[in-house]
Amino acid sequence: MNIHEYQAKELLRNEGVPIPPGDVATSAEEAERIARQYGGTVVVKAQVHAGGRGKAGGVKLAKTSEEAREVANKIIGMQIKGLTVQKVLVTPAADIASEAYVGIILDRASKKPVFMVSPAGGIDIEEVAAKTPEKILKLPIDTRYGLQPYEAMRLAFFLFDDVRKVRAAAKIMQQLYTAFMKNGCSLAEINPLVTTPAGDVVALDAKMVIDDNELDRHPDIAALRDESAEAPSEVQARNANLTFIKLDGNVGCVVNGAGLAMATMDLVKYYGGEPANFLDIGGSSNPEKVVNALKIITADPSVKAILFNIFGGITRTDDVANGIVTATKQNPLTVPIVIRLTGTNEEIAMKILKDNGFSASSDMDEAVKQAVALAKASPVTPSAAGGRGA
Amino acid sequence: MSIFIDKNTTLVVQGITGRDGSFHTKQMMEYGTKVVAGVTPGKGGQKFENTVPIFNTVADAVAATGANTAVIYVPPMYAADAMLEAADAGVKLVVAITEGVPVLDMTRVYPFMKEKGARLLGPNCPGLISPGASKVGIIPGRICTPGTVGVVSRSGTLTYEVVYQLTQAGLGQSTCVGIGGDPINGTNFIDCLAAFEADPNTTAVAMMGEIGGTDEQDAAEFIKKKMKKPVVGFIAGQTAPPGRRMGHAGAIISGSAGTAAEKIAAFEAAGMGVARRPLEFVQLLRDRIKQ
Numbered sequence: 001m002n003i004h005e006y007q008a009k010e011l012l013r014n015e016g017v018p019i020p021p022g023d024v025a026t027s028a029e030e031a032e033r034i035a036r037q038y039g040g041t042v043v044v045k046a047q048v049h050a051g052g053r054g055k056a057g058g059v060k061l062a063k064t065s066e067e068a069r070e071v072a073n074k075i076i077g078m079q080i081k082g083l084t085v086q087k088v089l090v091t092p093a094a095d096i097a098s099e100a101y102v103g104i105i106l107d108r109a110s111k112k113p114v115f116m117v118s119p120a121g122g123i124d125i126e127e128v129a130a131k132t133p134e135k136i137l138k139l140p141i142d143t144r145y146g147l148q149p150y151e152a153m154r155l156a157f158f159l160f161d162d163v164r165k166v167r168a169a170a171k172i173m174q175q176l177y178t179a180f181m182k183n184g185c186s187l188a189e190i191n192p193l194v195t196t197p198a199g200d201v202v203a204l205d206a207k208m209v210i211d212d213n214e215l216d217r218h219p220d221i222a223a224l225r226d227e228s229a230e231a232p233s234e235v236q237a238r239n240a241n242l243t244f245i246k247l248d249g250n251v252g253c254v255v256n257g258a259g260l261a262m263a264t265m266d267l268v269k270y271y272g273g274e275p276a277n278f279l280d281i282g283g284s285s286n287p288e289k290v291v292n293a294l295k296i297i298t299a300d301p302s303v304k305a306i307l308f309n310i311f312g313g314i315t316r317t318d319d320v321a322n323g324i325v326t327a328t329k330q331n332p333l334t335v336p337i338v339i340r341l342t343g344t345n346e347e348i349a350m351k352i353l354k355d356n357g358f359s360a361s362s363d364m365d366e367a368v369k370q371a372v373a374l375a376k377a378s379p380v381t382p383s384a385a386g387g388r389g390a
Numbered sequence: 391m392s393i394f395i396d397k398n399t400t401l402v403v404q405g406i407t408g409r410d411g412s413f414h415t416k417q418m419m420e421y422g423t424k425v426v427a428g429v430t431p432g433k434g435g436q437k438f439e440n441t442v443p444i445f446n447t448v449a450d451a452v453a454a455t456g457a458n459t460a461v462i463y464v465p466p467m468y469a470a471d472a473m474l475e476a477a478d479a480g481v482k483l484v485v486a487i488t489e490g491v492p493v494l495d496m497t498r499v500y501p502f503m504k505e506k507g508a509r510l511l512g513p514n515c516p517g518l519i520s521p522g523a524s525k526v527g528i529i530p531g532r533i534c535t536p537g538t539v540g541v542v543s544r545s546g547t548l549t550y551e552v553v554y555q556l557t558q559a560g561l562g563q564s565t566c567v568g569i570g571g572d573p574i575n576g577t578n579f580i581d582c583l584a585a586f587e588a589d590p591n592t593t594a595v596a597m598m599g600e601i602g603g604t605d606e607q608d609a610a611e612f613i614k615k616k617m618k619k620p621v622v623g624f625i626a627g628q629t630a631p632p633g634r635r636m637g638h639a640g641a642i643i644s645g646s647a648g649t650a651a652e653k654i655a656a657f658e659a660a661g662m663g664v665a666r667r668p669l670e671f672v673q674l675l676r677d678r679i680k681q
Contacts (some may be wrong), residue, residue: 106493108573108603108640117659126645144496184492213492213639217467243637247629258571258637259545259600262626264649267667278630278638313530313550343554344530364551365669378409 001210002049003224006089008208011183012190015175018168019203022091025258031072034090036065041093044071049229050081051124058085061093086228094204100128101125102158102173103189104180106211112140113180115147115153115173121192147177160195168201169193184214233296240292242281249274250375252303252335254293256315258283264309267365273372276303281320290323291330298331304378305336306359307371309364312343321349325356336374340367391586392520392565393540393592394483394509395459399524402427402448402457402481404464404472406438410487411463414528415442415488418461421531423524427451431610447474448479459483461517461526469513470495477508483527484576486512493639496574503576510576514639516546516568529566530551537562539675540586542579543598544571544605546639547625552596552671559672564592570639573602579609587617594620594679596671602641602648610656620678622663622671625650 003011009019021038024047025031035042045071046058053059058080062068068090078085100254107114118136127300128135137158141147147172156169158212180188186208194204214221227235234261237244243258247265251273258280264273277297281289297303310320326339339360341349346362353360361367401418405411406428409659415438419425427445428438432507434446445451448460460476462469469488484503491513500548503510511518517527524537528546533554539561542661543549546568553566567582569575580596586592599606613621630636632643643649657664663674 106497106573108605111574112497113494119474133583143494144501148621181494184494186493193513211493211639212635213466213490214494216490217492245631245634245636247631255547256544257547258600258641259543259548259626260551262600262630262636262641263548263551263668265625266626266628267631270667275629278634278636311531311554313547315547319547343533343550 001212001215001225003208003210004047004049004087004226005045005206006047007224008188008206009203010178011208012175012203012206015179016171017175017179017190017203018201019206020094021089022089024087024089025072026076026087028076029068030071031090032065032069033089035068038090038092042068043091043093044068044075045089045091046075046080046085047087047089047114048079048080048083048085050083053080056080070309083229094194094202095195095197098195099192100194101128101189101191102193103187103191104176104185106186107140110140113141115141115155117158118271119159121194122258125189125191141177143181146181147174162199164199165195165201169346172201172203183208183217184211185209186211195366204365226308233299237279237296240289240296242279242289242293242296245278245294246300247275247277249276250302250304252276252297252300252306252380253309254279254281254290254306255309256311260309260311264307266366266369268307268372271372273375275301285321287319287326290320291327294324294327295331298335299331303335305338305371305375306333307367308337308339308341309367310341312341312346316345317341318345318352319341321352324358325352335378338367338371338374340364370380391589391591392523393582393589394565394567395520395524395526399459399526400424400426400455400457401526402429402451402455402460403447404429404448404460404462404476404483406430406442406444406461406463409434412438412462414673417528417531418525418601423526423537426455426457445577448475448481452479457481458572459526460485462486462488462513464488465488466492470499471571473499473510474502477503477506482508484508484510485515486510486525486566486576487511487515487517489514491572493572493574494613496662500574500576509581511567512570512572514572514577515570517547518565518567520565521563527568529568533557534566535562537564538591538593538679539563539596540582540589540592541566542582542595543568543585545598545626548598548625548668552598552624552668555669555672556596558677561672561675571600571640573640578605580612583609583612583617583621587619593621594622594675596675597621597623599623599625599653600638601625601630601643601650601653602638604648606653606654610660610662613662614660616618620663622665622674622678623657623673624665624668624671625653
């Protein structure tokens, strides 16, 4: 789960990381009021789950509160990487002497959290890693022992020479590590970590990604989720315990299992179509999930054909068949549906579907081809060809 | 004969009285797996299905029954502890089925397993099956048949799909292993490939990878340098957008790393057979087994 910059900063402040004050505004007037309260130059920053906010024009300096209002007016409502900006963070501008990068990522290869620090801060760290890898120090941490003081000092000495700044930075490393572990992060970064002309070390921007698997034991963190920053269909799917990702195509896919769901999308593409989504109804055979899945898929106007691909292992295919029948009785389909199912209780499932006016096959490739063809042949006005909710 | 499990596997089920644990324990027993013990704290002294003794701790279960393998069906927040407990009790193969284990928990479990000399499979995996001999986990027994193809995969249902096609085509399996879809797991592709290479009963390997990480690229390098047996690979997620978790916690393209194209290129560079769709495994394996 992504959280906003202002939320990540709050979590870091809780651990004592020095961060300039800031307040969130959802309107230009509010931004003006906050700017007036701080006085002097402020920075107005889009709060949106996307990188490259600065390049996209989502981060602007404002010398006066009036200017803050004008700038906020432009930023709120703007699109950054397809996401609409709803909020801005208004924070006093800092005098910057130098910029560094400090981050922790959960690294698959070493199976540990890895500290990454670089004196070349303020820019995309992946770019630094690609062009000047010698400017990055990586240090895997054994979470059974935690970050040791000498390790924090070693990281800090890679950034600064002045021992006063080194000690300040080492303290921030510890605080960042504590926040990372305590909040169940898969990524936590401060970029930039700046020094001021007065020699203070301060965090000017923060980013945190929380491991979704941690949310059950961190209800306070789970409450930070900003549903307005997500596609409504994805929110609806999550609340129904489905894994759903919206894509650009027109073949709606309902599959059990993530691997098979990906393979099904790939097969749609292989046969010349475009998948409209990734949707995994999971391993259980709860007919309710099928009903919810169909609701979400059919709400998408770009879906021109629906493809079910179910391999019955743990999942009972007759349960899925019942789910399809129930769902289409509640909400009759307006687009054709192609059903492929095989495995556990396949004969029963086929009979249920046939008795209710659906046709189904056990051949995955044939089903995908048929769904692609139907999506392509779809007229502008929706039709009920191919299957119907009797 | 097989890898990791066989007729000598004696199993302790952690979470045996839970909904998933009890259901799958019955399935495993029906398949012929030697389930010798179960563990549910507070239910020690009872029996599962009137036959399998239940213990309060894994240590008690191992002391009383000598179980050499553990399978875990406990909820995600307690799964890491269950893994540590099994390894600490001296179990040498720990299979964690549980989905949703916090990844940071696994950063503590993984090094502990190594120190104890225990193999961890999973978490978030369907387990494994050596057809005709033993099954540990949730892979449906009836889709498999004994034979000589080794199967290793990061996914569940996609594996079932391919195994079922192999079975229908008369290509039996030595062992089918699901290594799981999480970013930090105990056993990777190379561990399984090395075991298949050393197994005299395995003649070829089917490998199903997916987007995210570099496990498949590392495996391709291993296949090129260390393996004589033919391997056919498939990558799921060719149409997956970057930056999104495709169901499995580990199935995510980070920046430009971990794409299907990059993995398929690694397979090709290693001289492996590449299945463009799941259906192609049968023919590609047949061609290679004949040679």
